[in-house]
Amino acid sequence: MSTIALIVSGLIIGIIAKLLMPGRDVGGFIMTILLGIAGMFLGSMIGRAAGIYEPDQTAGWIVSILGALALLAAYHLLFVRRSNAYFLKRTRMTLLLDRVSRTGQPHPTSC
Numbered sequence: 001m002s003t004i005a006l007i008v009s010g011l012i013i014g015i016i017a018k019l020l021m022p023g024r025d026v027g028g029f030i031m032t033i034l035l036g037i038a039g040m041f042l043g044s045m046i047g048r049a050a051g052i053y054e055p056d057q058t059a060g061w062i063v064s065i066l067g068a069l070a071l072l073a074a075y076h077l078l079f080v081r082r083s084n085a086y087f088l089k090r091t092r093m094t095l096l097l098d099r100v101s102r103t104g105q106p107h108p109t110s111c
Helices: 003-020 029-050 061-103
Strands: none
Touching: 003 029, 003 061, 029 061
């Protein structure tokens, strides 16, 4: 596969995977291309291990999109929850400090 075809295919696969996966994703144009290319490689490796593809075959569109979705899901499991939990903890702490500064006492259920 030529480099241009690889980049265009990676972009299309990355866009489809980002549209199918709910939630907020970081990364722009380049990350979308890299996600699609990595999804193609992951899909090819899984297809070869399962016996669907021969050693010299590349993955089809559906398997490539599934590979990209698997990578996005792994990203969400590893990174998104931590940042959201930190944000929620920080927000609760800010609300508690705001209440203490206004009333002089924390909320009875917070301690």
